[in-house]
Amino acid sequence: MEDLAPGEHLVEATHDDYQEATAVASVEAGKQAVLQLRLAPIERAPGRVIVNADVAKARVFVDNEDQGEAPVVVSEIPAGTHAIRVIAPGRQEFRTTCNTAPGQDCEINAVLAVEGTPVRIEANISGAQFYLNDDLIGPVPWEGELPIGSHRFEIRAEDYRPHSEVIALRSSDEVRVLSFTLVGFDQLTPEEERALERERQIAIRSATSHSAAVLPSDLAILDIGLGYLPMAHMKLGVGIMKYLEAGFAFHTMGRLNQFELSAKAGVQPLKQLSVGGRLTLGGGLGPKRASEPDTPVLGGGVAGAEGEHKTNSFYLGLDAIGTIHFNRAGAVSLWVAMDYHSDRWDWAGDNRSMLHAPLGEEARQNLVRGRIGGALEFTLNKRLNIWGTFEGVLGKERRIYGNVFLKPDKGRFDPQIYTMLGITLKFGSLWDEEELE
Known part of the structure; x- marks a missing residue:
C-alpha cells in the first residue's frame, strides 16, 4: 500500500x-x-443428510443403508455425492442424489406418489355410477388406474339398492375386473341370500325332534326308537311354516298298534331357549282275543260262554314344552301334558288271562291323566341325532298297558313310567360343516 x-x-x-x-x-x-x-x-462440521417424507412410515435408504423411518438425519457421513431412496406401502419409490461437504448439509423433502393398479368396474345393469370412498368416479363400466390399498367401492343406480363393499387393491400389471350385482329394493343380494341360507343350515344342524322349537321349513326328520312303553316308535316330522311343524307316528307294543297325527307350534325368543305346545291325536288296533266258557272274570265267576274281544284305542294329548338349547350340540327339554285315553281292552290290568267284566258288560276304559316328561338330545352331525326320553304319569293305570311281559296269569299293572332311546335322521339339502364356519 x-x-x-x-x-x-x-x-x-x-x-x-x-x-x-x-x-x-x-x-x-x-x-x-x-x-x-x-x-x-x-x-467446519461435516455436512449432514436430512430426509423428510410426505407420508407416515416411509423408510429411508442412504447409499443403500437402511436409516429407518422418515424424518431421518444422517450426521456421520463422508463429503460427496449420496444416493437417496425412500419407500412406503402403497406409494411409488422416490429416488434422488445429493451432495454434502464440510459445513454443507443436504436436505431432501421426498414426495411419494400414490401407487396405482389397473382396475375394471362392471355391473349387471346399465346406467350405474361408480363411487370410490364416496367420490363419484364415473359411469359403469369404468376402467382405469386406482391407488393400491383398501377402498370402499360403491355402485349406485336409480330404482336399485346401492351396493357397497371394502376391497383391498394390490399392485399388479394385470387388469383386475370387479363385477357388482345390484338388486331391486324388494330383493336380496346373493350375499344376503347366502347369509339367510347359512342361518337356515345352522338351524337344521341344531334341529331336534323333541324340543319346543319347530323344525325348519322343508326339513324332514325320521325318529326311530325302542323303549317301554311303547316298545317301538317311528315318527316322520316336517317343518311346514316358521312356527309350525307336523308329524305322523307309529307306535307298537304287540298288543296295540297305534297311529298318531301331531302338530307342534313353537317360538325361540333366545338362541338358547324355546317354548311351544304340541297337540296329538291318535288311535290304534290290536289282535282280537277269544275267551272260553271257563275264562275267569275279575271279582269271581267265569265267562260261561265263548266270546270274541276286540282291542282298540283312541287318545288325545296336549303338551306344553320348554327347551334349553346348547348351540349346535343338542338340547334338554321338559314338558307337562294332559292326555285323554279311551281303550277297548276286556282283560284285567295285571292278568291278561282274566276278563275285567262278564261278557256283555262294557269294558272300555276312559281316562284323563297328567304326564310329566323330559328329553335329552345330542346332534352328532348334520344328519344324525341321538336322544332319550323319560316320562311319568299321574292318574290311574291303563289296563291295556298292564301285564305285557310276564306270565298270562301273573303280571303287573301299567308301570306309569315310560322310557325310550332312539335316533333322529334328517333329510334335505344340507351343507358340510366347513361351509357353516
Missing part, C-alpha cells in the same frame, strides 16, 4: 474459508515496511 502516513497501522486480513488474521505495521518516512500475515483455515 502506498501513501501511508508514518507511524503504526493495524492490518487485518480476512477470507471466507479462513480465520481472520491481524498485525501492527510500523511505517517510517521514505522506507518500505514488509508485513506477513498467516491465515489459519476454518474447521
Whole structure:
C-alpha cells in the first residue's frame, strides 16, 4: 500500500474459508515496511443428510443403508455425492442424489406418489355410477388406474339398492375386473341370500325332534326308537311354516298298534331357549282275543260262554314344552301334558288271562291323566341325532298297558313310567360343516 502516513497501522486480513488474521505495521518516512500475515483455515462440521417424507412410515435408504423411518438425519457421513431412496406401502419409490461437504448439509423433502393398479368396474345393469370412498368416479363400466390399498367401492343406480363393499387393491400389471350385482329394493343380494341360507343350515344342524322349537321349513326328520312303553316308535316330522311343524307316528307294543297325527307350534325368543305346545291325536288296533266258557272274570265267576274281544284305542294329548338349547350340540327339554285315553281292552290290568267284566258288560276304559316328561338330545352331525326320553304319569293305570311281559296269569299293572332311546335322521339339502364356519 502506498501513501501511508508514518507511524503504526493495524492490518487485518480476512477470507471466507479462513480465520481472520491481524498485525501492527510500523511505517517510517521514505522506507518500505514488509508485513506477513498467516491465515489459519476454518474447521467446519461435516455436512449432514436430512430426509423428510410426505407420508407416515416411509423408510429411508442412504447409499443403500437402511436409516429407518422418515424424518431421518444422517450426521456421520463422508463429503460427496449420496444416493437417496425412500419407500412406503402403497406409494411409488422416490429416488434422488445429493451432495454434502464440510459445513454443507443436504436436505431432501421426498414426495411419494400414490401407487396405482389397473382396475375394471362392471355391473349387471346399465346406467350405474361408480363411487370410490364416496367420490363419484364415473359411469359403469369404468376402467382405469386406482391407488393400491383398501377402498370402499360403491355402485349406485336409480330404482336399485346401492351396493357397497371394502376391497383391498394390490399392485399388479394385470387388469383386475370387479363385477357388482345390484338388486331391486324388494330383493336380496346373493350375499344376503347366502347369509339367510347359512342361518337356515345352522338351524337344521341344531334341529331336534323333541324340543319346543319347530323344525325348519322343508326339513324332514325320521325318529326311530325302542323303549317301554311303547316298545317301538317311528315318527316322520316336517317343518311346514316358521312356527309350525307336523308329524305322523307309529307306535307298537304287540298288543296295540297305534297311529298318531301331531302338530307342534313353537317360538325361540333366545338362541338358547324355546317354548311351544304340541297337540296329538291318535288311535290304534290290536289282535282280537277269544275267551272260553271257563275264562275267569275279575271279582269271581267265569265267562260261561265263548266270546270274541276286540282291542282298540283312541287318545288325545296336549303338551306344553320348554327347551334349553346348547348351540349346535343338542338340547334338554321338559314338558307337562294332559292326555285323554279311551281303550277297548276286556282283560284285567295285571292278568291278561282274566276278563275285567262278564261278557256283555262294557269294558272300555276312559281316562284323563297328567304326564310329566323330559328329553335329552345330542346332534352328532348334520344328519344324525341321538336322544332319550323319560316320562311319568299321574292318574290311574291303563289296563291295556298292564301285564305285557310276564306270565298270562301273573303280571303287573301299567308301570306309569315310560322310557325310550332312539335316533333322529334328517333329510334335505344340507351343507358340510366347513361351509357353516
